[in-house]
Amino acid sequence: MRLDDRKFLILQAIIDDYIMTAVPVGSRTISRKSGVGFSPATIRNEMSDLEELGYLDQPHTSAGRVPSAKAYRLYVDRLMKSVDVSEEEAGRIHDHLYRRTAQVEEVIREAAQALSDVTHYTAVVAAPRLDGMTVRRIQLVPVTETSALMIVVTSAGMVKDHVIPVPAGVEPDHLYAISKMLTAQLAGHPLSNARDLLIGVFAGLTEHKQLMGSVIRALDQQAQEEGVGSLVVGGRSNLLSYPEYSDVEKAKNFLAVLESREKLAPLLSQTGGVEFAVRIGPEINMPEFADCSVVTATYRVGNNTTGTMGIIGPTRMNYARVVSVLNYMGRTISDLLSGDKE
Amino acid sequence: MRLDDRKFLILQAIIDDYIMTAVPVGSRTISRKSGVGFSPATIRNEMSDLEELGYLDQPHTSAGRVPSAKAYRLYVDRLMKSVDVSEEEAGRIHDHLYRRTAQVEEVIREAAQALSDVTHYTAVVAAPRLDGMTVRRIQLVPVTETSALMIVVTSAGMVKDHVIPVPAGVEPDHLYAISKMLTAQLAGHPLSNARDLLIGVFAGLTEHKQLMGSVIRALDQQAQEEGVGSLVVGGRSNLLSYPEYSDVEKAKNFLAVLESREKLAPLLSQTGGVEFAVRIGPEINMPEFADCSVVTATYRVGNNTTGTMGIIGPTRMNYARVVSVLNYMGRTISDLLSGDKE
DNA sequence: GGTTAGCACTCAACCAAAGAGAGTGCTAAC
DNA sequence: GTTAGCACTCTCTTTGGTTGAGTGCTAACC
Numbered sequence: 001m002r003l004d005d006r007k008f009l010i011l012q013a014i015i016d017d018y019i020m021t022a023v024p025v026g027s028r029t030i031s032r033k034s035g036v037g038f039s040p041a042t043i044r045n046e047m048s049d050l051e052e053l054g055y056l057d058q059p060h061t062s063a064g065r066v067p068s069a070k071a072y073r074l075y076v077d078r079l080m081k082s083v084d085v086s087e088e089e090a091g092r093i094h095d096h097l098y099r100r101t102a103q104v105e106e107v108i109r110e111a112a113q114a115l116s117d118v119t120h121y122t123a124v125v126a127a128p129r130l131d132g133m134t135v136r137r138i139q140l141v142p143v144t145e146t147s148a149l150m151i152v153v154t155s156a157g158m159v160k161d162h163v164i165p166v167p168a169g170v171e172p173d174h175l176y177a178i179s180k181m182l183t184a185q186l187a188g189h190p191l192s193n194a195r196d197l198l199i200g201v202f203a204g205l206t207e208h209k210q211l212m213g214s215v216i217r218a219l220d221q222q223a224q225e226e227g228v229g230s231l232v233v234g235g236r237s238n239l240l241s242y243p244e245y246s247d248v249e250k251a252k253n254f255l256a257v258l259e260s261r262e263k264l265a266p267l268l269s270q271t272g273g274v275e276f277a278v279r280i281g282p283e284i285n286m287p288e289f290a291d292c293s294v295v296t297a298t299y300r301v302g303n304n305t306t307g308t309m310g311i312i313g314p315t316r317m318n319y320a321r322v323v324s325v326l327n328y329m330g331r332t333i334s335d336l337l338s339g340d341k342e
Numbered sequence: 343m344r345l346d347d348r349k350f351l352i353l354q355a356i357i358d359d360y361i362m363t364a365v366p367v368g369s370r371t372i373s374r375k376s377g378v379g380f381s382p383a384t385i386r387n388e389m390s391d392l393e394e395l396g397y398l399d400q401p402h403t404s405a406g407r408v409p410s411a412k413a414y415r416l417y418v419d420r421l422m423k424s425v426d427v428s429e430e431e432a433g434r435i436h437d438h439l440y441r442r443t444a445q446v447e448e449v450i451r452e453a454a455q456a457l458s459d460v461t462h463y464t465a466v467v468a469a470p471r472l473d474g475m476t477v478r479r480i481q482l483v484p485v486t487e488t489s490a491l492m493i494v495v496t497s498a499g500m501v502k503d504h505v506i507p508v509p510a511g512v513e514p515d516h517l518y519a520i521s522k523m524l525t526a527q528l529a530g531h532p533l534s535n536a537r538d539l540l541i542g543v544f545a546g547l548t549e550h551k552q553l554m555g556s557v558i559r560a561l562d563q564q565a566q567e568e569g570v571g572s573l574v575v576g577g578r579s580n581l582l583s584y585p586e587y588s589d590v591e592k593a594k595n596f597l598a599v600l601e602s603r604e605k606l607a608p609l610l611s612q613t614g615g616v617e618f619a620v621r622i623g624p625e626i627n628m629p630e631f632a633d634c635s636v637v638t639a640t641y642r643v644g645n646n647t648t649g650t651m652g653i654i655g656p657t658r659m660n661y662a663r664v665v666s667v668l669n670y671m672g673r674t675i676s677d678l679l680s681g682d683k684e
Numbered sequence: 685g686g687t688t689a690g691c692a693c694t695c696a697a698c699c700a701a702a703g704a705g706a707g708t709g710c711t712a713a714c
Numbered sequence: 715g716t717t718a719g720c721a722c723t724c725t726c727t728t729t730g731g732t733t734g735a736g737t738g739c740t741a742a743c744c
Contacts, residue, residue, distance in 0.1 A: 026707050039717050044708065062707045062724045103505050137514075141481045144499045151493070157486045161503070163445050172479075176518055236578065237597035246590050248582055255579035255597070368736050381688050386737065404694045404736050 001049060009036060010046050011055055012079050015067045019316045022243050024064030069281040069315065072293065076278045076319050083320045085328045089118050093325075097332055104128070104158055104337065109232050111309065111333055116235020118325055121313035122258070126268050127230035128299075128307035128337070130154060131192045131223070138182040138215075140175040142166070148175060150218050154191060156302035156337070162218040167210050178208065182215070195219045231265065233258050244291050244314045253288045267294055268308040276323060281315045291315055295322045299330040301337045309333075343391060351378060352388050353397055354421050357409045361658045364585050366406030411623040411657065414635065418620045418661050425662045427670045431460050435671060439678055446470070446500055446679065451574050453651065453675055458577020461667055463655035464600070468610050469572035470641075470649035470679070472496060473565070477528040477536055480557075481521040482506075484514050492560050496533060498644035498679070504560040509552050520550065524557070537561045573607065575600050586633050586656045595630045609636055610650040618665060623657045633657055637664045641672040643679045651675075 003011075013033055017025045027040040027047060036043070047065050050056045055074065056065040067075075085093075096114035097107065108125045115123035133154035141149045143163065150162045166175070185201055186194050195216055202212050236258055245251045257263045267284070280293045289312070296310040309329065311322045345353075355375050359367045369382040369389060378385070389407050392398045397416065398407040409417075427435075438456035439449065450467045457465035475496035483491045485505065492504045508517070527543055528536050537558055544554050578600055587593045599605045609626070622635045631654070638652035651671065653664045 024707090028707080040707090041709095041717050041719095042715085045716090048709080058708090060724060061709090062722085064707065137484060139483045141483070141493050141495065142479060143495050143501060147499070149493065149495075149501055151483050151491065153483065153485050153491075157489070159485060159491055159503075159505075161501075163501075234601070236601060237594050240590055240594040240597065248588050248590060248593065251590065251593065252579050252582040255582065259576075259578060366736090370736080382736090383688050383690095383738095384686085387687090390738080400737090402695060403738090404734095405696075406736065 001053060003053065003055075007046055007050060007053075008079065010043060011050055011067075011071060012075070014047075014050075014056065014065060015071060015075050015079070015316075018067055019318055022314075022316060024059055024066050026064035029064070067316070069283065072280045072315055072319070073283075076280070080320050080323070083324045085324050089325065090328060092118055093329060093332055097336055105230065107333065107336055108230065108307070109234075111329060112232040112234030114234075115309065115311060115325065115329060116238055119311055119313070119318075119322055120235070120238050120241070121311050121317060121322070122236055122239050123234045123309065123311055124258075124264060124268060125232050125234070125309040126265075126307055128156070128158060128301045128305045130158060130160060130305075132190070132304040132306070133158065133302075134188055134190050135183075135186040135194055138186060139179040140164075140166075140182075140215075142170075142172050142175055150215060152191070152219075152222075154305075156305045158301070158305070158337075160222060162222065164211075164214040164218045166214070170211070178211065192223065195223065231261050231268075233264070239292075239313065242314050244316075250291075254292075257286070257288045267312075268296055268310050276326070278319065278323075293317055293319075295319065295326060297323075297326040297330055299333045301334060307333075343395060345395065345397075349388055349392060349395075350421070352385060353392055353409075353413060354417070356389075356392075356398065356407060357413060357417050357421070357658075360409055361660055364656075364658060366401055366408050368406035371406070409658070411625065414622045414657055414661070415625075418622070422662050422665075425666045427666050431667065432670060434460050435667075435674055439674055447572065449675065449678055450572065450649070451576075453671060454574040454576030456576075457651065457653060457667065457671060458580055461653055461655070461660075461664055462577070462580050462583070463653050463659060463664070464578060464581050465576045465651065465653055466600075466606060466610060467574050467576070467651040468607075468649055470498070470500060470643045470647045472500060472502060472647075473534045474532070474646040474648070475500065475644075476530055476532050477525075478530075480524040480528060482508075482517040482524075482557075484508070484512075484517055490517060492557060494533070494561075494564075496647075498647050500643070500647070500679075502564060504564065506553075506556040506560045508556070512553065520553065534565065537565065573603050573610075575606070581634075581655065584656050586658075592633075596634075599628070599630045609654075610638055610652050618668070620661065620665075635659055635661075637661065637668060639665075639668040639672055641675045643676060649675075 010030060013030050013036055014025050017029060027043040030036055030043050031038060031040045047056060051058060051065065055068055055071040057068045058065055093114045096110045096117070104127060108127050112123045112125040115125070133156055135152060136155055137153040139151045141151065143149050146166055146168055147163055148166045150164050152160045154160070186197060189197055198212065198216050198219070202209070202216065205212060236255060239245050239254065240251055245254065275298055277296045278293065281290055284292065284294060291314055292312055293315045294310050294312050296308055298306045298308050300306055309326065311317075311326065313322065352372060355372050355378055356367050359371060369385040372378055372385050373380060373382045389398060393400060393407065397410055397413040399410045400407055435456045438452045438459070446469055450469050454465045454467040457467070475498055477494060478497055479495040481493045483493065485491050488508055488510055489505055490508045492506050494502045496502070528539060531539055540554065540558050540561070544551070544558065578597060581587050581596065582593055587596065617640055619638045620635065623632055626634065626636060633656055634654055635657045636652050636654050638650055640648045640650050642648055651668065653668065655664065
């Protein structure tokens, strides 16, 4: 049995309806829809076929049909019509993002908020990955007598800081001189090499060995943290509006995942460099997200740097709209983070 | 009618029981408790009195009694026995907090996590307020050709940064010189005065007027942000375990409040400088928190600087335990943030 | 006079049975 | 190939009865 045009049409109608209502859809409902000129009985025959093909599930005899994960997959891959973001949505996104001067943390926080506001789903935005960037400058700013803030400025104008210990008796001016030396050594090199470069320098040193050790450790730690880097969640409570999460126990498990960076990170990182990725229900491989889909997208900052963001919604989410919103948001963030600062 | 000793005893027994079970408690239950040597009938008479006095509510005839907000108030003010944190709890708090080098953001994040972990309620921790602190150092670090990071180090070793625009053509060394000048001008003065001091300097300037303007604007903005400063929430999903929030609609409203800094900030800020504050149900004056209580505490960093943290739980929360945990956490944070760095 | 046993009464919670409604699958007619 | 008709299925809602915890009152008790 093959999926002919009519089956396509009917499947699409079912998915569209289910996305709106979350109620198993019956043959009469589809038959009444404009565009489908068949009687309920015919629809029923087709639905029976579609079920056999694995595109529909039946919660029980005498309920309507519900799209399966396979159906959503098909929908996303082939049936989905791209939608433009509406004027109003674009406006809301701008309102969020252009509110104040754009520090990275602030931008991704607002982005997450905007995404969840506009889509009514839950949004996760990860800060741009630093490892592809090159170092532009390193500077040590004294904080107390025995500690300093190490500031790393990267090519895309992104900033990362670390508190490091400093041996007592090192003057501020001295720290500045060391900063200039560090900058001279590392500027233009990728951040991921910085550590190794410094180790070379380190060997030839006679003084400040201790301080340099601290700098190297801080760079190490940063590299380590990259995996679970800055991660902002917006619209946690949005998903509770959907009947899928009217069960408190389920809702609780879902929210618990959102609380842990460790569990959340893989959701965003498994994109494999594709611009968009859609993972549907069981494809996510997490029991808490069995009824969820995740749409992730990457955004660019400068030339080599990318960050990831994602929308988490029920499997019956409005994929077309989510993709278009993510698309628009990607462009907006890029403008904001690369344009203004470069 | 007065609250005599026996009524006290019975009320306390009712509250204790209700805190544990969340089920309306009946006369027989209390009568069986050791320490109360009266028959159910006697208890009933007293309960009837307590209801008339406003300490108990009855969900409906023939259900047990439930403590009213007034009862919890009394409990907190007079009946509560102070409890020590257990070894195990103290250990868990330490595990969270001493995990890595202590940057402020990191510490308050872990503190929120630890508090919610240990209490099983929801925790909110606010970063220390900066306005009481004095400036120790200001430094400008170039980021791009037209922007720099302004770093303000305060007396307690706390760091705050801002991106500010810089006129093109200002050399890094030049920025460093300006930083030294700024530091010389402001060091030792309270952060809240910094802006006004600079305006005095500003008038006499011939060059760098533009840059100084940016610095002043950044200080302004920081003062403004102080009100809704950094705020971390932990254990959002914890409250969903309690039967009070088995209603999804309620849970959703509750979570929505936790998402908005603006709504959350007053919860912590209305403490009025007291070390502990307990607000119970209606006293909070937010419909979403009608069944909640909030216990807030301040912690100290250095001499003048304080931050706030709070636990949000059901009105029937275990106040004694929460207060002791907050107490312990306050001391631990203080040690961590002032001790190590001063 | 405070305390307690006894008893009628109330009300949510639980359960089973009945009815309604939506939807299917099959068959026969178009 | 399409559709009308019909018996059948299964959930959801409603209804009514039962249970049990708990109260309030009264009268007896110490």
